[in-house]
Amino acid sequence: MTRSARRTRRTLQVAGAGAAALLALSACSSSTGSGSGSGSGSATKPGSAASSSPKLSGTVTVFAAASLKESFTTLGKEFEKEHPGTKVVFNFAGSDTLAANITGGAPADVFAAASPKTMAIVADGEAAAGTPVTFVRNQxxxxxxxxxxxxxxxxxxxxxxxxxxxxxxxxxxxxxxxxxxxxxxxxxxxxxxxxxxxxxxxxxxxxxxxxxxxxxxxxxxxxxxxxxxxxxxxxxxAVNDYPITLLKNAPNAETAKEFIALVRSAEGRSVLTEAGFLQP
Missing domain, CATH: 3.40.190.10 (Periplasmic binding protein-like II)
Incomplete structure (x- = not known):
């Protein structure tokens, strides 16, 4: 092989190695860019799903059995603290009276009864939104x-x-x-x-x-x-189950759903257990 041919061969080998290195670097950069778009970095970008959830506001009206007065009042204050701009208004009375008021058209967002029987008055009257859920029991x-x-x-x-x-x-x-x-x-x-x-x-x-x-x-x-x-x-x-439900014509349904979520959360269970209620 002539000296000129050997120089040409070495030149091609160097050029090939350089091209391979450039391709590898390009692939690495592409992979890093796509990861930043779908990973934790994107969660902090303005306008992302995590930061665009609607802020809760307005009044939530809760009709609740008289025996829930102390614990629900505590949870209502905690809810208002966690969600500035909201207010929880309670109507505490006998469950049968509350059920009659609701089926009679009284405006309310949430109903928490002291027995399935009284809750059935509201559910059968098609005033409940969905299936009531038992959240505590009482003895x-x-x-x-x-x-x-x-x-x-x-x-x-x-x-x-x-x-x-x-x-x-x-x-x-x-x-x-x-x-x-x-x-x-x-x-x-x-x-x-x-x-x-x-x-x-x-x-x-x-x-x-x-x-x-x-x-x-x-x-x-x-x-x-x-x-x-x-x-x-x-x-x-004679242990009573206590069911809770969102009402069909709730004036502030989204905020009411979050109050129910608080009642059923670990924090809510802690307050209710401290008051003497039994877990279902």
Whole structure:
């Protein structure tokens, strides 16, 4: 091979190696560019999906069973804190009264009932948006004066002669649960009054207008040292499920959905458990 031919061959080899290097560098740059477009870097770009979700605002109206007053009030304040510009307004009452108001056209976003039966009034009336979901359960307890002066320990003790006992009305979930426990124990009880919600029944004991009332353990706990709670075995036969739902004609549906999400979240469960509710 001549000297000229050898020089030509070396020139071609060098040129080929340089071209291969350029191709490899080009491929590396292309791969890096596509990764930055679909990875974590793109999530921080203005206008991305993560930063364009609508801000919650406006008022959420929640119709809730009276026994949820303390825990829902706490969650409402937390919701407003987490979402500036929102306001949570509550209507606490007996579940049957609230259900009647909702089916009668009262404007509300969320309904949380103390029993599936009262929730069914709303669902059957086609006022619920979707299927209601149970988020907590509640158990009955005897509320009596501090120190338990009548030494009560069972539902049968309420049937003693001369005992002034208050029950929730039978149409109210706490009253229906109390009657279920009485029926299961084959006991008959004539109360001095029937109250329209659990708070009304508890107040009778607090004011010493009654010796005892059958209410939820959560209400006894919320009352603090004003009353004393007496667990009774028969209460296990009448535990109430609490369902919650978005309402079909909710004026502020998107914000209402987020409130329901808070109620069902770990944070919500913590507040409700602390109040004495049972997990479903």
């Amino acid at each position: 009955l307890e005897i509320a009596t004066l501090p120190g338990n002066p009548h030494k009560m320990s069972s539902l049968r003790d309420l049937t003693r002669s001369g005992m002034k006992v208050v029950l929730c009305d039978k149409t109210v979930p706490c009253g229906a649960a109390a009657q279920k426990a009485l029926d299961a124990s084959k006991l008959k009880l004539t109360p001095v009054s029937y109250e329209q919600d659990v708070k009304g029944a508890l107040t009778k004991v607090e004011l010493k207008e009654a010796d005892a009332a059958v209410v939820y353990k959560t209400d006894v706990k919320a009352a603090g040292d004003k009353v004393q709670g007496v667990p009774f075995p028969e209460s296990a036969k």
